[in-house]
Each structure stands twice: as structure tokens, then as C-alpha cells.
Amino acid sequence: MTAVIEVQELHKRYGDKVAVDDVSFRVEEGEIFGILGSNGAGKTTTVECVEGLRRADRGTIRVFGLDPVRDRAELTQRLGVQLQGAHLPEKLRVGEALELYRSFYRRPADPATLMAALGLDGIRQTRFGKLSGGQQQRLSIALALIGNPRVAVLDELTTGLDPRARRETWRLIEDVRAGGVTILLVTHFMDEAERLCDRVAVIDAGRVVALDTPAALTKRAAADLGAPRATLEDAFVALTGENADVH
């Protein structure tokens, strides 16, 4: 397997505050790799450095061997991004947004196929401002995929969605991966990570405190707790914050 994303000894601080303090991981081709952490743990800063939105203070990042800041033009062609809290103009219609974003890329995907896959067909003419949270989220996934990327970074994919919409979104992500796209998923929902991710990195206070498959993490947590079974949430709580008595 080859590494699609390589992050080595990443450091980033904002003024006095250290946001990311030595983070390293590799994402292999074709996997769904999760970055887990509480709010403010440094997840988003880490992926923003991967996307080239922020410049790392130290460390190296390579995506397909490209430097996200230096080789930005090439990287943006190959990396699909779904951002937390990033929007479109209120009056832009769903179909127009896809056509616009499609024109940015060398080898775009077919908007009709994407719209069908993401259930956007019926709301083609709807303005962004009139979409429900779930619809906005589906459109934002469609826009992350319109450039036919080999890797997609999805940040807080299901925040604000109801349980049914979350489950639909999960199925969608599995379909996307089945289509050969490597996925870097940022989340603080443990059930989501357990269901979707092949491997996860748990980040706490800017550091990677664990990096393994969800199964291995839950197994270890169960052993440490002396319980027959544990969830990823048990493992996460044990690994992070004040309750970090297990390392």
C-alpha cells in the first residue's frame, strides 16, 4: 500500500496557544482514516494544514508527494474538501453550484451522476439558503467530489444532522470509498468513527495519543477496564483529557 497523505511532526501555534504539538500519521490509499478528538483538540488545524489553508510552523506534509502550500495549484485539482462551516451564496441554486465548481477542474465528475447519487435531483433548482442542514451537507459532499478527487477530506461531516440523515450520509461515504476515493474523516462522534474508519488517530491537546484500528482500540480499552466489551467511546474517554489514566 502507498501513502496518500503523510504528516510528520506537524507543529502549529496561534500566538501563545499551541494548537498542534507534534502530530504524525500516514493515510494509505483506499482507506477511511479518522481523526478523532474533542473540540479544540487540534483536529481542524491539522486538516487545514493538509488542505494548504494554513502553513505549518514545523514538520512536513505530503499529499501525493505534493507540498500543500508550495504545490497548491496541483493539490487543489486532486484533493476534494468538505469544510466545517463553509457556505455558498444564499441565492445560488444547487445545480448552478455544481456547474460552477465543475468548471474549476481538469477532469470533473458528471454533475448528473453525483446529484443522483447524493439525492440532490429533486432540489436542483433550490437556492442554497433554502436547503435543510442535511441537504446542505449533501451538496457540500457533492462539491467535494465534483473534481473527481483521489482523496477527500471531510470535516465534521454529520454535525447537525438527524439520525436518519447521519446514517444515509455514512452509507454515502462507504459508496464513495468503494469508488476508489481515499478519505480523511474528521469527527468527534465515536459511533461514526467506529462504523466508518479503517484506522483512527486520536488527538488530544495537539498530540496523537493513539493510532490504530477501532477494533484494536476498543479491545485494549476493554482489557484495561476489565470489562468483557468496550466501545470506541470508552477507549476515547480513557485516552483523552482528565480521564487519561491509560496510555
Added chain:
Amino acid sequence: MSTDTLRRLTATEFTLFLRDKIGPIFGVLFPTTLLCVFGNIDFFTDPANGVDGQPLLYTYTPILVGFVIAMLALNTLPPTLASYREQGVLRRLRTTPVGPAQVLGAQFAICLGTALVSVVLLLAVARLGFDVPLPRQPVAFALSAVLAALALIGVAVLVAAVTPTAKAANAIGSVLFYVLMFFAGLWLPIEAMPPALRHVSEATPLGAAVQALADSTEGHWPPAWRLLLLAGYVVVTALLGVRLFRWE
């Protein structure tokens, strides 16, 4: 970036501009309507009430050209740019091959293009409907209008750069619009202002612009210092705006 991308970007931003209605209504329909209202009031068409023996309507035509430019620049650009930043539209674009700068370029082109259409409409209605003579020095008129548009767009980008939200950008843009329109002579033509006020007017971007437009309407080139002043506003606001503008 392909030409298809640029065309698509400009077309999409233009669609949104039309859908928003503010620009087309206040920047195109409103100034010409105002001209028609003035043109139907005897006070404005009777040479006895005018400046230098000309009907007041002649004096007001260049003022309305300034009105078009200020309206389009100050009342549409700052709220659009600030809301794009506030809502994360620009941030989202930073992750694409296009980037936000091209989107601003499209906005700029739309503002300039709409101003051109609106000014041509205004002059045509003034000439055909109310016998207002066309600018006698068209090259100087066009140059003054373009410099004025660039200067006002520069001020607009500066407003968008320093205001945190769309609401604030809207408020500051509108206040600035009325202040600059006052100095441009909308309520009191510059010729009728007391000397001290007239000097202040001539130093403001829109006051200088309207004077340059009035000069070229009457058939002579504006003094070089006036055009240089406008060019100075273009350079300073563009440099400051680009320097201070934040994508996020």
C-alpha cells in the same frame, strides 16, 4: 484556469447580482428614473434657475453619472464581499483550483460593466428625452468616468476589507454613499456651494469625479490635477484594500 472557468464564474456572479435586485434597481433603474423626475419639473428645465444660464438638469446629469457609480460600488460590493467572507464562501473557494481572487475579479467586472450600461442609458435618456447635450469632450468624459469607477470600487473594497460583517459593510457603505453624494453635489450643486465647502468637495473622490465629468460635458479637458487626484485615489485605495483584505 481555463476561459470556461472565467466565463462560468462571471456568468454565475452576474446571475446572483441580478437575482439580488439591489444593483439593477438602485444602480440602473433608479438614477434614470430620477433623471426623468427632474426632467419633468420646470424648476430643473428652466434656464433661469440654472447655473451659467444652463438648465439645472444639465448640471445634474454628471451628478447622476457619479450617483450611478457610487451606488453600484458602495451599495453592492461591500455587502457582497463581506457576506462572502462571513459565510465562508471565500474560504470554501480557497480549497479549489480557482481561489477567491478570481471571484472578486468577476465582481469587479460586473460592477464596471453595469456602470457602463447604466451611464449609457442615463445619457441616452437625457439626450433623447430631455435635450440634454451629450458630453462635448467624450474621451475626457469616458476617462473621468472610468477613473471615478475605479476609485469608488477601490473605496468599496477598502470598506469590505475593514468591516467584519455584511451588516456593518452595508451600513458603512450606505453612510459613505450619502456623504460622498453630498460632496458630489446631489443636494446642492458644487457651483452653488460656499468656497470652503467647494474646496472640500473637489478633494473628495466623487466631488472630483463630478467636476471632471462636468468639465468634459462642457467640452474641455479637466485640469490634470483633478485626473491625477482621481488616479491617486485609485492607487491608494487599491493598495490598501488588497493589503487589508482578509479571505477569512
